[in-house]
Amino acid sequence: MITVENLSKSYGAKKALSDISFNVNPGRVTGFLGPNGAGKSTAMRVMLGLDAPSSGSATFNGQRYQDLKNPLSVVGALLDSRAVHPGRTAGAHLKVMATTHGISKRRVDEVAALTGLSDVLGRRVGGFSLGMNQRLGIATALLGDPQVLVLDEPVNGLDPEGMRWVRGLLKHLAAEGRTVFLSSHLMSEMAITADELVVIGKGKILAQAPIDEFIKAAREVTVVRALDPAGLVHSMKLSGMNVTQEENGAITVPGERAEEIGQIALSAGVALTELRVESATLEDAYMGITAEHVEYAAGKQAVKDNS
Numbered sequence: 001m002i003t004v005e006n007l008s009k010s011y012g013a014k015k016a017l018s019d020i021s022f023n024v025n026p027g028r029v030t031g032f033l034g035p036n037g038a039g040k041s042t043a044m045r046v047m048l049g050l051d052a053p054s055s056g057s058a059t060f061n062g063q064r065y066q067d068l069k070n071p072l073s074v075v076g077a078l079l080d081s082r083a084v085h086p087g088r089t090a091g092a093h094l095k096v097m098a099t100t101h102g103i104s105k106r107r108v109d110e111v112a113a114l115t116g117l118s119d120v121l122g123r124r125v126g127g128f129s130l131g132m133n134q135r136l137g138i139a140t141a142l143l144g145d146p147q148v149l150v151l152d153e154p155v156n157g158l159d160p161e162g163m164r165w166v167r168g169l170l171k172h173l174a175a176e177g178r179t180v181f182l183s184s185h186l187m188s189e190m191a192i193t194a195d196e197l198v199v200i201g202k203g204k205i206l207a208q209a210p211i212d213e214f215i216k217a218a219r220e221v222t223v224v225r226a227l228d229p230a231g232l233v234h235s236m237k238l239s240g241m242n243v244t245q246e247e248n249g250a251i252t253v254p255g256e257r258a259e260e261i262g263q264i265a266l267s268a269g270v271a272l273t274e275l276r277v278e279s280a281t282l283e284d285a286y287m288g289i290t291a292e293h294v295e296y297a298a299g300k301q302a303v304k305d306n307s
């Protein structure tokens with residue numbers, strides 16, 4: 001379990017994190033989503049003790065990362081997969097990490113096999129593709145067989161097969177009861193990987209919810225087409241519906257209203273050619289919430305400027 005409480009971080013006058021609080025629970029994959037510059041990497045760096053918070057705290061099962069006796073066996077982290085010395089071989093890197101943290105050499109072979117790196121352990125990291133670097137970063141994070149994983153953009157640079165592999169691995173680790181926390185810009189990937197979402201914008205938490213609820217909260221729309229659209233729109237408006245006629249000829253109404261529209265069409269004697277409810281996607285929900293945040297911020301700024 002990761003607990004982030006009232007965490008703030010400023011770089012000079014720049015507030016990268018403003019009083020953020022959230023929990024990341026075991027047994028689930030939790031996605032950390034936010035636009036560029038939202039504060040995801042800063043939050044992860046502070047959580048892992050690489051940057052000091054201005055105030056607040058982040059703990060792993062109640063302990064700060066800096067206070068953990070065997071950090072690699074509690075928290076596995078991937079922040080920048082290119083941070084490994086390019087002249088070192090992948091095997092040497094993993095062995096050094098294992099030796100300095102009291103982890104057996106056998107575990108190096110296990111994580112290499114798990115991440116598909118067994119055949120390239122003798123190759124220098126400088127010649128690795130971004131995808132191979134990511135695999136090495138994930139192998140390093142798994143070395144200590146940790147209960148918690150904190151991964152910044154783990155699928156960055158992976159091909160579709162690699163992405164599928166990471167997705168399967170993260171779901172498997174969560175199913176074993178581990179806490180998995182990852183950031184990603186890839187909305188489609190997050191939609192099929194994460195169980196839970198924490199959304200951040202401009203250093204503030206905008207939402208934390210199970211991904212299904214998050215998407216459900218975004219607006220659904222009922223789409224209808226008819227042989228006599230003008231007649232149907234007239235009848236729908238008489239019933240008090242908030243109707244929009246789209247340029248492509250479709251008629252849309254906010255919410256799930258298919259049954260009511262079917263009844264109205266029947267009473268009006270209008271034949272329907274299409275009637276369906278369109279659900280929001282993760283991207284719709286995300287764009288909605290981050291756009292609202294931008295509008296809100298602009299409003300606040302305008303008030304400030306006028307005062």
Ligand SMILES: Nc1ncnc2c1ncn2[C@@H]1O[C@H](COP(=O)(O)OP(=O)(O)OP(=O)(O)O)[C@@H](O)[C@H]1O
Pocket residue numbers: 011014015016034035036037038039040041042043
């Ligand atoms: N060392 C630093 N010095 C000054 N400002 C910083 C520093 N690190 C981050 N920032 C600023 O803090 C804010 C948050 O940055 P951060 O890298 O955490 O965002 P992010 O959500 O990870 O973005 P991205 O998705 O682009 O990686 C940004 O405005 C960034 O410019």
